[in-house]
Amino acid sequence: WGTLEPERGRIDTALLDKELAAARQAGQKLAFRIMCCSTYRRQPYHPDWLEKIGGRVVTTRYGADPLPLEVPDLDDPVVLEAHLDFIRRLGKRYDGHPDISHIDLGSVGWWGEWHMSQSSSLKMPTLETQRRIVDTYLESFRKTPLLMLIGGGEMLAYAVEHGCGWRADCLGDMGGFSRSWCHMRKGYPGWLIEAGALDAWKHAPVAFETCWDMRKWVDEGWSLRYIFNYALAVHASAINNKSAPLPEGEHVRAEVERFLRRLGYRFVLEEASYPAVVASGDSLEVAMRWRNVGSAPCYRPYRVAFRLRPSSRQNATFVHATKITVDDWMPGEVEVFTESFLENPPDLPPGPPAECRAEVPLPADLPAGSYTLDISIVDNTIKPVVQLGIEGRLPDGWYPLGTVRIAR
Structure with a gap:
């Protein structure tokens, strides 16, 4: 919070805009979370102006560390109103931003993770305060997906009921904290079902952060296939491995690549048919069968688009974005958290076929001749944004289907 609002009422948009630009340049999208309570004594997360406006900042200790930590009291009316105002202004500026993937519904607890474990004296804010914070995020971010932290308890249920996804720490914990308890078998199932x-x-979306990182999993002898199949079965879209290198091992890279090929949505065009000849001014009809072989839907209404690329450079290229959106192309499913699932999560099957038919209206003055018909999935700017699970991708993101002759 303090980094993004260094002065009361002024969000450091330059900082966030720089990160968004870097993500765009890398062909990625940014996800972030607001944090208020830090366990680092010399790096508090709340603004230093908070006490100056009468906000209550209290001290506590974390774990065995004897040194005091300063954290804001979100139950204090001045602190709460200042933070809610910050969320509203953040949403006014960034809700629906095309370079933001999702936002964690954070703010509460250590690191914005909705718990105060190992605090010597502080408890979580009241349920009333928690609900006000959740409601403010929901009101401020109506376009950008919000993910609630899995440890949110009653607020996890409340946030999911109001359209949020969820995010979980400690993917891969098969017993690193206790011989009788682990996140994968004893934590996630109960929290999500409840x-x-x-x-x-x-x-x-559903997102995970790894417990430690993948090197710990391999060192402990935990099965990568088990962990990855589990994440796919609960329909994860994103995983944060903390920028750690991959573990050493003969089969590690193959397992990771297998997982990444299915993480999130992955669209395969299984079949497409269209007439060999069509007249200018008529419609080119294309029948298609798609399948989502990934683990999750696409949460944006991207559209199927076609391009006619003339053999003669003298003729212009024609592009048409259809009304067919991809956000309802669902992945396969398995029953999760049964005894057999927790023993050995199965491979996630591919999703059901998505059959659709597009009519591409051709301009009456489209020159006759031979054209290459390309297909892609595009955003509102008609820019290809999805790498399909098929071969033939051109450098500009389009996929050639074949040729068609335009007659006059």
Whole structure:
């Protein structure tokens, strides 16, 4: 919070805009979370102006560290109103930003993770305060997906009920903290079932952060196939491995690549048919069968588009974006958290076929001749934004289907 609002009422948009530009340049999207409570004594997360306006900042200790930490009291009316105002202004500026993938619904607890574990004296804010914070995020970010932290308890259920996805720490923990308890078998199932969050993936993303990183998994002898199949089965869209290198091992890279090929949505065009000849001014009809072989839907209404690329350079290229959107092309499903699932999560099957038919209206003055018909999935700027699970991708993101002759 303090980094993004160094002065009361002024968001450091230059900082966030720089990160968004870097993500765009790398062909990625940015996800972030707001944090208020830091466990680092010399790096507090709240603004230094908070006490100057009468906000209550309290001290506590974290774990065995004897040194005091300063954290804001979100139950204090001055602190709460200042933070809610910050969220509203952040949403006014960045809601729906095309370079933002999702935002963690953070703010509360250590690192914005909705718990105060190992605090010597502080408890979580009241449920009333928690609800006000969740409601403000929901009101401020109506276009950008919000992900609630899995440790949010009642607020996880509340946020999911209002359209949020969820995010979980410690993917891969198969017993690193206890011989009798682990996140994968004892933590996630209970939390998600209790919150009614098993189907949240159908309308908002699921994201994971690894426990330690993948090197720890391999060192402990935990099965990569088990962990990855588990994440795919609960329909994860994103994973944060903390920028750590991959573990050493003969089969590690193959397992990771297998996982990444299915993480999130992955669209395969299985079949496409269209007439060999069509007249200018008529419609080119294309019948298609698509399949989502990934683990999650696409949460943006990207559209199927076609391009006619003339053999003669003297003729212009014609592009048409259809009304066919990809956000309802669903992945396959398996029953999760049964005894057999927790023993050995199965491979996620591919999704059902998505059959559709497009009519591409051709201009009446389209010159006769031979054209290459290309296909892609585009955003509102008619820019290809999805790498399909098929071969033939051109440098500009389009995929050639074949040739068609335009007659006059």
